[in-house]
Structure formats: C-alpha cells, structure tokens
Amino acid sequence: MENILKLENIGFRYGDKPVLRQINYSFEPGKIYGIVGKSGSGKTTLLSVMSGLAEPSEGRILCRGEDLTARDKYIYRSRDIGVIFQNFNLLTKLTAAENVELSLELSLRSAGQKADPKELYSRAYGCLREVGLGQEEADRRVLKLSGGQQQRVAIARALSYNPECILADEPTGNLDEHTQKEIMEIFRRLADSGKCVIIVTHSSYVAGSADRCIELQQINHLQ
Template identity: 70%
Template sequence: MEVLKLENLCFSYGSKQVLNGVNYSFENGKIYAIVGKSGAGKTTLLSVISGLVEPTEGTIYCNGEDMKSQDKYEYRSKNIGVIFQDFNLLTKLTAKENVELSMEISKSNDKQKIDKGEIERKAYGILDQVGLDRDEADRRVLKLSGGQQQRVAIARALSYGPDIILADEPTGNLDEETQEEIMDIMKKLAANGKCVIIVTHSSYVAGCADERIELKTMKKSTKKQ
C-alpha cells in the first residue's frame, strides 16, 4: 500500500539546485535505500520528506494527502519517525526517559490526559523490542555503547507509532557486527508494516533494501564565453 509519494520534487539552496524532478512512491512493508555520491542530495531529500524544509517545487503526498495541507507539527510528531546518524539523544537522560519524552511531546496537543504509568510501560516495551533490557533502559545515554544509543534512537522514532521511518546513515558510526544487528531491526520494522527509508553509503545496508534509489549529483552549469 502506497504511504508516501513524491511528485516532481525539486529543492534549491539559493542558485544551487540539489534535487531536480524527483518522482517516487513508497509502500508500507518495504525498506528503501537512498544512495549516491556526497552532494547528491540524499540528506536533503530526507529533510524535505520529514517536513523540516519546504521543497522549492513539487508535491509530497502522505497517505494520499498533500503535505502542504497538513499541520507540519502533526505530520512530524505522528506520521514520520526520524533516526539520525549521531543519534541526537538527550545525554543527561536515561534511554527510557528519552523515549518517554518523545511520547509526551507527540501527545502534547491531544486533549486526553497523559498517563505517566502507561507511557513508562510503553517505553520499556519499545526498548525491549529493539534489544535493550530493563537495566540498559534505565542507564543514562552516555553510559551506553554506540550501538545501544542507536537502538534508543530507533525506539524514540517508534515511540508514537509512525507509519514512515526515515534513517540518515543509521549504521555510519557502527562496526560491522552492530550494523548487521541494526539492519535486522529495520527488517523487522518493515515486516511489521513500516515504510523504512534509509540514506546510506554502505553497500551492505543497500543490499538489505527491497528497493534502491540512486540520486545523481547535479552537474554545474557552464557559461559560454
């Protein structure tokens, strides 16, 4: 089932065009690898899809609805989960507290009262799903390894139940064994119906994907003398 569609998507930084006429559809239950040389616009594409920046031209449809008509806060806090290469965790908090905070923020606009006990139970449950036990969940983030921190980042992205998971080089700072463990988690997410979109330079990660999307570096225009 199509969950995301990009139609003639373009993006420019001033006079520099980074994305030009990107057309692609993404479905639930699949892993997509976005590959290409540095400067091809891979991370920019994720930023546009996540609603952090507006496309210069083109349209993004999420569940058939034009993203322009959607509340950006609701879109980012309900539909899209983002995983960063450098984790972007709050290091003074525990793994569980990072996940709980994400859940509380996503529910902050809801009229229903936030149940702290239920949020705590869900946080432990999600962390368990990504391979962190109760002891690890209660550790401050800085006391965790890089692989464990990435698991926390995945749990945080999953905390509010988004259909689409965006990951920017999620294995870029990890060793080979941990990279494989993280991709096993991604495969399980896709098997459970998530649409997983990964920017990567890793041939292993790209090989794990159901579909591979290659972005080409835009050629510089040359003026005739």
C-alpha cells in the same frame, strides 16, 4: 498497495544552486528503501524534505494522498513518521527510557491526549525491549551507552508513537559490521510488521539489504 509517501516532481535549491530536481517516487508499507549516491548528491536533503524539516522548492509530497503543505509539520513528525538522525540527537542528560518517554509524551500532547506517567513508563520500556535493550540499559543515562545502544534508543524513540513510516539518516554510519547487521535486522522486522523504512546510506551492506534502492546523482535523477 496504497502508498504511504509519494514524491511528485520534487526540486530543492540552496539559493540559486539546485540540489534536487524532478524527483518522483512512491513508498509502500512493508518495504525497506535505500537512498544512495555520492556525497553532495542530495540524500540527506531529500530525507529532510520528506520529513517536513525542509520545504521543497518545487513539487509536492503526499502522505496517504494528502499534500504536506496542508499539514502541520510538527504533528506530521509526531504521528505519521519517525525520524532517526545520523547523530542520534538524544538528550544526553536523560536515561534511555526518559528519551523515549519524552517523545511519546510530546506525541500524545500533539493529539490532545493526556500523558499518564505509568503508561509512558510502560510503553517506553516496551519500545526499548523491541530493539533489544533490557531494563539495565533502559535506566542508564545515554552517555553511558555504546554507539550501537544509542542507535537502538534512537530507533525506539522513533517507534514510540507507532508511526507508519521510519526515515533514517545513515543509521549505521558509525557502527561496526556486527552491530550494523543487528540494526538492519531491527529494520527488517519493522518492515515485515508493515512499516515503511527509508534509509539514507553509504553502506553497500545496507543498500544490499533494502528491497529497493533510489540512486541520486548530481544533479539528481532517480535511476
């Protein structure tokens, strides 16, 4: 099966301090990957590098065989991958639906397409329904939603432009056990639909729910 993402000899330094070294791994569609390791082992850094938010000091990342150095990183994050941040990074003055609409609108504009308001509205609500939120929650301002509901909005926002790969940084870190399981059920459905889901986590439950785990150690080697 063709890889969506491939890491070749990835290294990363903060100044003179190496954080990642000689990371080689491939990610396939239809699977959940867990990235685990102790604090300071470079998990979030690796996710930032894969998302194009940080440049590796050494090595290269291939997306469907194309070197990311040749890609516009904004377009890459607006079409190929969806990023779910640890603190959600939602716009709190907007409703859940408006957060998803804005993400979709930016993606369409990056592709040179006109954003039709009715289409944005319909697709935003469709994404929110996909993660278990109804119209009442969709029309609430984000600050009026629970942590679990905000996480669902963040997932819906990442799904809005139908990326092949989802990158999530500690998506269940602040959630109770029941909500954690519900969020992982969403990720499992996404993987079963053919998406590649890559999750940085400290949770043994999330790691145990992944199809494959990458363990990072200081200074880091894949186990």
